[in-house]
Amino acid sequence: MPPRASACGLAVAAVALLSACVADRPATGAAPPANPPAGMQYLYGSGEAAALSVQAFTALMTHVMAKVKARPVDSVVLAEGASLEQPRFVPCGDKPFAAVFDVDETVMLNIGFEYHDATTGRGYDAAAWDAWERTGAGAVSAVPGAAEAVQDLRNMGVTVVFNTNRSAANAEATAAAIKAAGLGEALHGVTLYLSGDDAMGSRKDGRRAAISAKYCVIAMGGDQLGDFSDLFNAGQSVTARREATMQGAIAHLWGNGWFVLPNPVYGSGLKGGFDDVFPADKKWAMPAQGEKK
Amino acid sequence: MPPRASACGLAVAAVALLSACVADRPATGAAPPANPPAGMQYLYGSGEAAALSVQAFTALMTHVMAKVKARPVDSVVLAEGASLEQPRFVPCGDKPFAAVFDVDETVMLNIGFEYHDATTGRGYDAAAWDAWERTGAGAVSAVPGAAEAVQDLRNMGVTVVFNTNRSAANAEATAAAIKAAGLGEALHGVTLYLSGDDAMGSRKDGRRAAISAKYCVIAMGGDQLGDFSDLFNAGQSVTARREATMQGAIAHLWGNGWFVLPNPVYGSGLKGGFDDVFPADKKWAMPAQGEKK
Numbered sequence: 001m002p003p004r005a006s007a008c009g010l011a012v013a014a015v016a017l018l019s020a021c022v023a024d025r026p027a028t029g030a031a032p033p034a035n036p037p038a039g040m041q042y043l044y045g046s047g048e049a050a051a052l053s054v055q056a057f058t059a060l061m062t063h064v065m066a067k068v069k070a071r072p073v074d075s076v077v078l079a080e081g082a083s084l085e086q087p088r089f090v091p092c093g094d095k096p097f098a099a100v101f102d103v104d105e106t107v108m109l110n111i112g113f114e115y116h117d118a119t120t121g122r123g124y125d126a127a128a129w130d131a132w133e134r135t136g137a138g139a140v141s142a143v144p145g146a147a148e149a150v151q152d153l154r155n156m157g158v159t160v161v162f163n164t165n166r167s168a169a170n171a172e173a174t175a176a177a178i179k180a181a182g183l184g185e186a187l188h189g190v191t192l193y194l195s196g197d198d199a200m201g202s203r204k205d206g207r208r209a210a211i212s213a214k215y216c217v218i219a220m221g222g223d224q225l226g227d228f229s230d231l232f233n234a235g236q237s238v239t240a241r242r243e244a245t246m247q248g249a250i251a252h253l254w255g256n257g258w259f260v261l262p263n264p265v266y267g268s269g270l271k272g273g274f275d276d277v278f279p280a281d282k283k284w285a286m287p288a289q290g291e292k293k
Numbered sequence: 294m295p296p297r298a299s300a301c302g303l304a305v306a307a308v309a310l311l312s313a314c315v316a317d318r319p320a321t322g323a324a325p326p327a328n329p330p331a332g333m334q335y336l337y338g339s340g341e342a343a344a345l346s347v348q349a350f351t352a353l354m355t356h357v358m359a360k361v362k363a364r365p366v367d368s369v370v371l372a373e374g375a376s377l378e379q380p381r382f383v384p385c386g387d388k389p390f391a392a393v394f395d396v397d398e399t400v401m402l403n404i405g406f407e408y409h410d411a412t413t414g415r416g417y418d419a420a421a422w423d424a425w426e427r428t429g430a431g432a433v434s435a436v437p438g439a440a441e442a443v444q445d446l447r448n449m450g451v452t453v454v455f456n457t458n459r460s461a462a463n464a465e466a467t468a469a470a471i472k473a474a475g476l477g478e479a480l481h482g483v484t485l486y487l488s489g490d491d492a493m494g495s496r497k498d499g500r501r502a503a504i505s506a507k508y509c510v511i512a513m514g515g516d517q518l519g520d521f522s523d524l525f526n527a528g529q530s531v532t533a534r535r536e537a538t539m540q541g542a543i544a545h546l547w548g549n550g551w552f553v554l555p556n557p558v559y560g561s562g563l564k565g566g567f568d569d570v571f572p573a574d575k576k577w578a579m580p581a582q583g584e585k586k
Contacts, residue, residue: 036570038332038563045531045570046562047518047538051547052345052555054539058548059352112577119567131579139577144539225340238338245340246347246437254344255351262345264557269339270331274412277329277338284405284432286424 036118039264044111050144052262057145060099060219060259061152067218068097068156076220076257077212078205084231087249090212098215099153100208102222103164103174105263107146108181112139114265124266133170137177143261147182154184159215161191163207163227168196205230223263228253233268238276329411332557337404343437345555350438353392353512353552354445360511361390361449369513369550370505371498377524380542383505391508392446393501395515396457396467398556400439401474405432407558417559426463430470436554440475447477452508454484456500456520461489498523516556521546526561531569 035041043049074089077100082088101107113132117123150160160183166174171188178186186192193207200206204226211217225232225245232241244250254260263269328334336342367382370393375381394400406425410416443453453476459467464481471479479485486500493499497519504510518525518538525534537543547553556562 035566038330039335039557041565041570042332042557042562045535045565047525047535048516048553048556048560048562050535051518051538051551052349052553054544055352055548055551055553056345056348059348059355062352062355062548111571111575115567115571115576116578118571128579132577135580136577139575141572141575145544223341225344232340242338242340242343245344251347251438255348255355258344258348260341260345260348262555262557263341264332264335264555267341269335269341272334272338273328274408277334278404278408278411279434282404282432282434283408284425284429285409286421287428 033118033121036114037265040114040118043105043262043265044109044114049262053143054145056221056259056261057143057149059255060221061149063256063259064097064099064153064156064158064219068158071216072218075212075215075217076253077208077217078229078231080209082231084229084244084250085248090209090217092216092218095214095216096159097157098159098161098211098217099219099221100161100163100211100217101146101150101220102224102227103162103166103178105143105223105265105267106221106227106261107143107150107162107183108178109141109143110136111141112136115139130167130170133166133177134173137173137180140177140181142181142183150183158218159191160184161193161211161215161217162186163193163204163211165195165202165204168194170194202226203230203233219257219259221259221261223261224267224269226268228258238272239279326411326414329407330558333407333411336398336555336558337402337407342555346436347438349514349552349554350436350442352548353514354442356549356552357390357392357446357449357451357512361451364509365511368505368508368510369546370501370510371522371524373502375524377522377537377543378541380546383502383510385509385511388507388509389452390450391452391454391504391510392512392514393454393456393504393510394439394443394513395517395520396455396459396471398436398516398558398560399514399520399554400436400443400455400476401471402434402436403429404434405429408432423460423463426459426470427466430466430473433470433474435474435476443476451511452484453477454486454504454508454510455479456486456497456504458488458495458497461487463487495519496523496526512550512552514552514554516554517560517562519561521551531565532572 072092075092077090079088079090104110113136116128122128153160162178171192171194174194175186175188175192188194193211195202198206220228222228232244365385368385370383372381372383397403406429409421446453455471464485464487468479468481468485481487486504488495491499513521515521525537529537
């Protein structure tokens with residue numbers, strides 16, 4: 001036992017009490033944190049994440065320019081009844097071109113909300129998020145590269161459509177936030193699709209079907225796999241979900257019609273226990289002293 | 294004051310004591326964590342990060358194919374004396390083509406070491422990392438998309454050069470790990486450059502100069518800005534460093550010669566206090582009840 005064991009025993013016992021005290025601060029515990037969580041440092045503060053975002057929009061624009069020059073037969077929206085194993089796509093016909101983007105952490109950074117989240121330690125809270133949707137327009141910014149990309153798309157005649165799980169009840173405030181971030185105009189039901197537009201809740205396939213009925217969608221951008229297909233959120237294991245992104249025709253879509261933006265702060269990418277994240281055959285431990293050489 | 298205030302006062306006071314107790318477990322505190330940290334869930338477990346990685350290699354291959362068809366005048370390695378504001382590049386001449394990659398979390402995932410890190414809660418430890426370099430070959434895997442990309446590059450006649458801050462003392466073990474990850478052969482001093490190869494420590498500009506003296510480097514890949522230029526690590530503020538990635542000619546390089554891989558787990562992207570990460574004009578707070586509408 002280490003020398004401080006008995007004092008530590010008392011202190012450890014006190015933690016249960018403290019846990020009760022901080023029950024109304026569910027996320028990170030007692031003391032106000034010295035720094036934002038690592039994921040926020042990375043996404044909102046680092047040059048690495050900014051570069052990763054600019055890179056995604058550069059790849060998207062390269063792709064879109066090629067498709068505008070040579071109209072594709074198919075859009076990049078999966079057709080009804082398609083599977084990840086056997087993807088089929090909504091045909092383009094002679095529909096006008098569009099690019100479809102999620103909003104939060106895809107084209108717009110929720111700086112103000114995440115500041116509130118990190119400083120209060122309250123984690124996600126539906127009431128706070130609703131207040132944020134209604135009043136946050138002054139505290140957002142564009143994802144690096146996004147404002148230039150949406151402007152260039154519009155200049156090329158490609159309609160920019162936003163498909164977000166923000167609430168239809170807050171449509172005007174969300175359009176105001178999009179504009180304040182430097183991303184231009186968004187009109188509910190025309191270039192802005194929201195949760196509540198149909199009966200599918202946060203699932204976006206129905207809204208994607210509506211958009212791809214009107215447009216030849218040549219690019220989609222998102223930070224969550226659900227921004228590309230609801231099939232990624234069909235209850236499969238963490239491991240199977242990751243595998244599904246790397247196999248067959250789906251693997252070919254990343255950077256080639258489907259464009260991912262980084263988000264290690266929240267969402268469907270932040271799941272999994274040790275056995276999900278670290279394969280059984282990759283669990284290294286320090287060699288015992290005698291094994292060192 | 295909330296009803297439990299006085300008991301909480303006692304419990305909060307006990308936290309200082311507890312902090313002392315866990316000082317020999319520097320990273321995450323007392324109890325073994327239920328899950329890996331969010332950044333590891335994201336990077337090693339999510340489909341989102343896998344897709345982001347595949348996308349980066351897809352963009353890199355598109356870029357390289359274009360450059361192999363039409364030889365560029367300049368490489369993508371900054372010339373000596375260049376600045377981020379006024380970048381100049383090492384000329385290509387008729388040198389053979391190469392692509393230069395960092396190793397860790399760029400082409401190879403250190404699954405085993407991060408498992409050790411997360412389960413022991415010890416954080417980074419130089420001795421553990423050295424043991425990992427020497428014995429970890431069985432517990433690595435390729436970054437999604439990396440193995441296919443390096444194979445395709447070699448098939449196209451583009452030499453793949455690894456430039457990593459792993460130690461020159463462990464060159465053979467690192468080459469073995471690279472091979473075990475499915476990334477092929479790496480030969481120290483030829484296609485594998487390591488920390489200790491010169492007197493510049495972890496700074497890579499000297500090694501990049503040596504590589505670009507022999508090759509026309511048409512693409513670089515890394516998860517840290519130092520994988521592209523030491524100028525990003527010149528002591529500037531977190532904010533200035535991020536800004537430097539998004540301005541002028543440098544912004545144009547991401548996805549266009551310089552290719553970033555995600556890493557929210559460790560490194561130079563995980564820095565900054567609240568004032569660095571959240572600009573002063575973006576600090577939102579919940580509106581008071583009366584302001585809600």
